Amino acid sequence: MFEELTGRMEGIVRNLRGQGKLTEKNIDESLRQVRRALLEADVNFKVARTFIDTVKVKALGQGVLRNLSPGQQMVGIVHQELISLMGEEAVEVAIAESPPTIVMLAGLQGSGKTTATGKLAHHFLGAGHRPILAAADVYRPAAVKQLQVLGEQLEVPVVALGDSRSPLAICKVAVDRAGREDRDVVILDTAGRLHVDEEMMEELRGIRGAVHPHEILLVVDGMTGQDAVNVAEAFDQDLDIDGCILTKMDGDARGGAALSIRQITRKPIKFVGVGEKLDALEVFHPERMASRILGMGDVVSLVERAQAAIDVEEARKLETKLRKQTFDLEDFRSQLQQLGKMGSMQELVEMMPGVNKKALKGMDMDERALVRMDAILSSMTRHERARPVVINGSRRRRIARGSGTSVQEVNQLLKQYNMMQKMMKQLNRPGALEQLGQKMLPFR
Amino acid sequence: MLGVVRRLRDGLAKTRDGFARRIQQAVGRYDRIDEDLLEEIESILLQTDVGVETTLRIIDGLRDRAVDRRTRNPDDLMDLLREEMADILGDAPAPASDQRPRVIMIVGVNGSGKTTTAGKMAARYAGEGKKVLIAAADTFRAAAIDQLEVWARRAEADFIRHQHGSDPSAVVYDAMQAATARDADVVIIDTAGRLHTRDNLMEELKKIKRTTGKQMDGAPHEVLLVLDGTTGQNALSQARVFSEALGGLTGIALTKLDGTARGGIVFAIGVHLGIPVRFIGVGEGIEDLQEFDAPAFVDALFN
Numbered sequence A: 001m002f003e004e005l006t007g008r009m010e011g012i013v014r015n016l017r018g019q020g021k022l023t024e025k026n027i028d029e030s031l032r033q034v035r036r037a038l039l040e041a042d043v044n045f046k047v048a049r050t051f052i053d054t055v056k057v058k059a060l061g062q063g064v065l066r067n068l069s070p071g072q073q074m075v076g077i078v079h080q081e082l083i084s085l086m087g088e089e090a091v092e093v094a095i096a097e098s099p100p101t102i103v104m105l106a107g108l109q110g111s112g113k114t115t116a117t118g119k120l121a122h123h124f125l126g127a128g129h130r131p132i133l134a135a136a137d138v139y140r141p142a143a144v145k146q147l148q149v150l151g152e153q154l155e156v157p158v159v160a161l162g163d164s165r166s167p168l169a170i171c172k173v174a175v176d177r178a179g180r181e182d183r184d185v186v187i188l189d190t191a192g193r194l195h196v197d198e199e200m201m202e203e204l205r206g207i208r209g210a211v212h213p214h215e216i217l218l219v220v221d222g223m224t225g226q227d228a229v230n231v232a233e234a235f236d237q238d239l240d241i242d243g244c245i246l247t248k249m250d251g252d253a254r255g256g257a258a259l260s261i262r263q264i265t266r267k268p269i270k271f272v273g274v275g276e277k278l279d280a281l282e283v284f285h286p287e288r289m290a291s292r293i294l295g296m297g298d299v300v301s302l303v304e305r306a307q308a309a310i311d312v313e314e315a316r317k318l319e320t321k322l323r324k325q326t327f328d329l330e331d332f333r334s335q336l337q338q339l340g341k342m343g344s345m346q347e348l349v350e351m352m353p354g355v356n357k358k359a360l361k362g363m364d365m366d367e368r369a370l371v372r373m374d375a376i377l378s379s380m381t382r383h384e385r386a387r388p389v390v391i392n393g394s395r396r397r398r399i400a401r402g403s404g405t406s407v408q409e410v411n412q413l414l415k416q417y418n419m420m421q422k423m424m425k426q427l428n429r430p431g432a433l434e435q436l437g438q439k440m441l442p443f444r
Numbered sequence B: 001m002l003g004v005v006r007r008l009r010d011g012l013a014k015t016r017d018g019f020a021r022r023i024q025q026a027v028g029r030y031d032r033i034d035e036d037l038l039e040e041i042e043s044i045l046l047q048t049d050v051g052v053e054t055t056l057r058i059i060d061g062l063r064d065r066a067v068d069r070r071t072r073n074p075d076d077l078m079d080l081l082r083e084e085m086a087d088i089l090g091d092a093p094a095p096a097s098d099q100r101p102r103v104i105m106i107v108g109v110n111g112s113g114k115t116t117t118a119g120k121m122a123a124r125y126a127g128e129g130k131k132v133l134i135a136a137a138d139t140f141r142a143a144a145i146d147q148l149e150v151w152a153r154r155a156e157a158d159f160i161r162h163q164h165g166s167d168p169s170a171v172v173y174d175a176m177q178a179a180t181a182r183d184a185d186v187v188i189i190d191t192a193g194r195l196h197t198r199d200n201l202m203e204e205l206k207k208i209k210r211t212t213g214k215q216m217d218g219a220p221h222e223v224l225l226v227l228d229g230t231t232g233q234n235a236l237s238q239a240r241v242f243s244e245a246l247g248g249l250t251g252i253a254l255t256k257l258d259g260t261a262r263g264g265i266v267f268a269i270g271v272h273l274g275i276p277v278r279f280i281g282v283g284e285g286i287e288d289l290q291e292f293d294a295p296a297f298v299d300a301l302f303n
């Protein structure tokens, strides 16, 4: 998408070269592409419009055309503006000066509140705190039980008084017990509710008025569409929330709701849920989110992941080879094996910059692709790997047989290797990183 | 900056006004159907999650219809729009089968409303005098089995469960056996929520489906995708991947439409994948499941 977006904008601006002047109309045209990208990422229609207005002012001020790559610069401005809107830096949950710190979670049905309660408890435990949880959803079947199970897993007490006591009473008891049992963080799990349900919203206001949470977090499903603004606005108006938790971001949602919520409430997104397990909670990084909304791939995460998995010595050797262009199939193979260590193919691909996820959908995305490629490489002789040019037709047939694949697949792999080599030569060009990301993927 | 926020807030307040009224207002401002008017409709559709591409398609269709009918009268616009959009969704009878039991598999991403919808459907069938059996094939999420058990009790349906953490296909195997032994009319299988991007979990789902097929030719008779009505463009991806993994979906249950979300993404799904909507969820109560009615749905979109 990022590639697509940059490409589209390059196309528009290219025509203007030589005209020497960037008109408002030309900028408008490229901003229409940005707007479309935002809408496809679920950024609210009106939020997108306001955002585009801001970017337009900036772009006009910067004289885009004088730059060598105006399309990229344009995306750069958009990206930067997104980051600044998103809040520049990660914001943590503040610990109250006098304990206990009371955190209340609220949100629509099924957004991930109960899971987030468990995840936050896990997070606080890790930081040396002693949390206690309040099961204040007395409505949904087995909601209390669900939190109790999580509490058992974490070995953290859960206050559950049965369905006959009011959520308010349950929250009060939890806060009291925290004082008596030396628990320094209280997390209140409330029932899912619609922002238009007056009675249920009143219940939350009541809890807020009685226990005065230090932190009220709105839990929002990361896949939410245009409605995110209505939800965020209503919860913020009623409860004056302190921030949000954006859940289910382990999938392929672009998460434009994050931008909408920021715009409307001006409150930070504090955490991102990235899985069902209790450790699948990450601190929110505005920069990464901005990239994701634009479809730029999570470059930072990818690099971090790579750093953790790839051994430094190995990486240095690889780099030298890349420079000297002596990168052969032997290196390709060890690189694939490194890739295998970095995590699931699926996750990696999602983080890759320049990967058009829509195009990926129809492709063979399964983890076995890596295994098959490894099989092909293993079926080559050492000599063949060192000097891939010798791999002629009959060798290809032999390799295919030996690896249980087809000649086509062998060809495909060799083609990828060739493309990669070409890419290496251009590594110093701007934008090469994104393209490399694309070409390196085994199923492209 | 504050000015911007205020302007935005004011703008959003208007979003919540009836769409029909907005179209009526738009219509009132134009004396013929022209591009400006179409653009206003476009912006309204975009705000119900219909999506850019599908919105443009609907607008094109609308333009064509206006030409075909030789009308430039804005008063006809709502009717044309209703026709155009209802056509995309079509009407979808449940797949016919006179086999017993009828096996219905409920799938979808996390928290979309599968368990609740399974419970409501069970109650609906039970209300028709059918013998219903519910299988607890979500053995993963904390207290998922207990939650479904409450629904089974409410619906007065039989309930087949294993322990937390056991193989969901084994539960389904038992449920199929029990259904035959007890002469059940309907088997409803509640599965665990899973993001469509998780290959191994999608494999698990395929296995569940195969298990029903091995027990009974033609099963499952329905594979229902439960979509959260507040979901944006990602729902298209969900529908596509679940459908591909399971060899097609027989329908969609669109939940949580009792809020302010309109669920416009089902038009994109209709256009691209042709998967019909079967039910809509309009609340957390046992009665809050309605059979889908395309024209009514379109009307609700604009009201």
Ligand SMILES: Nc1nc2c(ncn2[C@@H]2O[C@H](COP(=O)(O)OP(=O)(O)OP(=O)(O)O)[C@@H](O)[C@H]2O)c(=O)[nH]1
Residues within 6 Å of the ligand: A107, A108, A109, A110, A111, A112, A113, A114, A115, A116, A137, A140, A143, A190, A191, A192, A193, A219, A247, A248, A249, A250, A272, A273, A274, A275, A276, A280, B110, B111, B141, B193, B195
């Ligand atoms: N993949 C994924 N699933 C999540 C995440 N957070 C929560 N879930 C799942 O989403 C579903 C709903 O989560 P809950 O925590 O029960 O949501 P809730 O807001 O408490 O729901 P109600 O109490 O019914 O309103 C469960 O299946 C969770 O496992 C996440 O970050 N990623």
Ligand SMILES: Nc1nc2c(ncn2[C@@H]2O[C@H](COP(=O)(O)OP(=O)(O)OP(=O)(O)O)[C@@H](O)[C@H]2O)c(=O)[nH]1
Residues within 6 Å of the ligand: A109, A110, A140, A192, A194, B108, B109, B110, B111, B112, B113, B114, B115, B116, B117, B138, B141, B144, B191, B192, B193, B194, B226, B255, B256, B257, B258, B259, B280, B281, B282, B283, B284, B288
């Ligand atoms: N307002 C409203 N809430 C609904 C509707 N359908 C389901 N819910 C609520 O949404 C939340 C999630 O519903 P579940 O049925 O647990 O969802 P699920 O898909 O089974 O969730 P997992 O099994 O965790 O993936 C619950 O709080 C339900 O009460 C609906 O139509 N309207």
Ligand SMILES: [Mg+2]
Residues within 6 Å of the ligand: A113, A114, A115, A137, A143, A189, A190, A191, A192
């Ligand atoms: Mg809950």
Ligand SMILES: [Mg+2]
Residues within 6 Å of the ligand: B114, B115, B116, B138, B144, B190, B191, B192, B193
């Ligand atoms: Mg469930």
